[in-house]
Amino acid sequence: MAYDLSQITSGKCIRAPRIILLGVEKIGKSTFAAEANNPVFLPIAGEEGIDDLDVHKVPVCQSVGDVLGWLQFLYESQHEFQTVAIDSVSTLALMMHAEICQQGGVKSINDVGGGFGKGTDEALSRWQDITAWLDALRRDRNMTSILVGHVKIRRFDDPGGDSYDQYQMDVHEKVSNLLFRWADSILFCNNKVAVKEEKLGFHKENVKKRGIEINPGSRWLYTQKRPAHPGGGRGVYGELEYELPLSWEAFTGAVVSAMRRRGNSG
Numbered sequence: 041m042a043y044d045l046s047q048i049t050s051g052k053c054i055r056a057p058r059i060i061l062l063g064v065e066k067i068g069k070s071t072f073a074a075e076a077n078n079p080v081f082l083p084i085a086g087e088e089g090i091d092d093l094d095v096h097k098v099p100v101c102q103s104v105g106d107v108l109g110w111l112q113f114l115y116e117s118q119h120e121f122q123t124v125a126i127d128s129v130s131t132l133a134l135m136m137h138a139e140i141c142q143q144g145g146v147k148s149i150n151d152v153g154g155g156f157g158k159g160t161d162e163a164l165s166r167w168q169d170i171t172a173w174l175d176a177l178r179r180d181r182n183m184t185s186i187l188v189g190h191v192k193i194r195r196f197d198d199p200g201g202d203s204y205d206q207y208q209m210d211v212h213e214k215v216s217n218l219l220f221r222w223a224d225s226i227l228f229c230n231n232k233v234a235v236k237e238e239k240l241g242f243h244k245e246n247v248k249k250r251g252i253e254i255n256p257g258s259r260w261l262y263t264q265k266r267p268a269h270p271g272g273g274r275g276v277y278g279e280l281e282y283e284l285p286l287s288w289e290a291f292t293g294a295v296v297s298a299m300r301r302r303g304n305s306g
Contacts, residue, residue: 054276054299056122056184058174060219062191062209062270063229068259068286070127072229073186075288079123082110084131089188096121104136104166111173115181123184124177126170129219130190133211136163160214167215171222187219191228191269198267207269220270225277228262228269229286259286263294276302 063069070089073079081090081097084107090097101107107126114124126132137149140162144152152159177183190210197203207228209216220226263280265271272278279298284290 056178056182057224057277058178058222059184059186060189060209060223060226061186061229062189062207062227064191064207064231067229067231069188069229070125072261072286072288072291073123073125073127073188076125076184076186077122078120079125079186080114080119080121082107082124082126084126084128084135086131086135087128089127101132104132104139104170107132108169108173111170111177114183115173115176121183123186124174125186125188127188128190129187130210133163133215136166140166160212163212164214164218167218171219187223196267204267206267209270223273224275225263225273226265226271227291228271230260230262230269232258232260260284261286261291263291 061069061073070081070093073081074090074093074095079095081095083090083097083100085100085102098110099106101110111124114121137159140152140159141147141149144159146152146159149159149163152162174185178185191207192210193205194208195203196206196208207230209219211219261284262269262271262282263273263277263284264282273280276295276298279301280291280294284294
């Protein structure tokens with residue numbers, strides 16, 4: 041490649057976002073992705089989140105090869121899709137580990153290649169293949185990517201303070217680190233819950249705590265990281281309001297508002 045000063049550009053550019061969408065079960069993650077601009081879903085075998093949604097979807101992906109094949113097809117073919125959603129990466133991670141174990145003739149990902157993290161490294165390589173195709177779709181086809189994922193509750197040992205429970209992406213830590221670095225926006229979905237204390241016993245000496253949903257039926261999207269859950273973004277996606285209604289319209293509206301604030305301050 042030849043290099044010269046005419047290739048150097050300046051100015052701001054907001055491109056199609058790469059989104060990690062996490063949340064508790066049955067909160068509406070797939071519905072949120074279905075509201076995106078002209079989406080096509082890549083459903084992973086074992087997930088039924090889009091069965092009741094009237095959206096475009098490819099046949100259920102039975103292997104990692106199916107996922108890569110469809111991403112390549114979307115890159116090379118003429119179509120009008122503007123968003124590609126993988127639902128879900130949690131199930132895809134399990135499928136990927138199973139394939140790697142089968143190919144290695146072992147029962148655990150920790151035993152692949154004699155251990156020492158070789159199985160996880162192989163999985164990371166395959167995830168990098170997936171993100172490379174998603175990046176190509178973004179760069180050359182201006183397509184948004186939404187990776188839908190489940191969460192688990194795990195203890196977090198804070199080096200600077202006390203330990204506490206938090207929601208974490210339900211994949212291997214190395215995979216979540218890779219995907220979090222790759223994403224432009226990490227979003228977390230949940231209900232609002234208040235804790236109510238009830239005193240029990242004859243002398244009311246025992247205290248029982250129970251969660252009560254605030255505004256039943258309302259579902260929320262959190263755009264920033266907190267001790268209890270992941271979140272965050274780069275550029276304009278890191279400047280969104282912390283709490284939004286769980287809808288694509290609310291999310292894109294917040295992005296537009298953040299862009300206007302940038303323009304007014306610049």
